[in-house]
Amino acid sequence: METTSSSLNVSSTSTDWRGVALSNFALSPFVLEDNLFASVEGFIQGIKFPEGDSLRAVAFCSSGQDAKNLASQADRSAVYWAGGRIAYGCADHHRLIGRAIRARIEQSIGLQKVLLSTDGLDLVHNTGPEPESPATSLPAVVFCGILTELREELKAR
Structure with a gap:
């Protein structure tokens, strides 16, 4: 699903620049x-x-597909943070990623304005015709929920 009159695809493949800007890639x-x-990726x-x-350090310095490609070399039984x-x-894994998404947007006035410009739109995450992998780090519904919650908080400021 791409941007429609009622939704915005937040993805590096979005046809709307705001969706690309808000993408984790x-x-x-x-x-x-x-x-x-x-x-964030x-x-x-x-x-x-x-x-x-x-490879942890390499990933932290990467973005987009370069970062995503490193996942094939990782053991997906756990994530590691703060020892x-x-x-x-x-849920704790998803909350940790949510903290990263929140930090990224809170540290950028431009991204805050981009997110606020999506008011009234349903945020969706669709990267193509293939269904979402059950092994994804961040399910689309969780990702879009984080952004929607943050948007509501920004509106209330």
């Missing part, structure tokens, strides 16, 4: 707990590697 540096990341893929793994191990795909 976008090169959009942010800081989370004093750590610098090139993109780099964060998502990097936390799949244990702390100290060289801890979190079960892959659980």
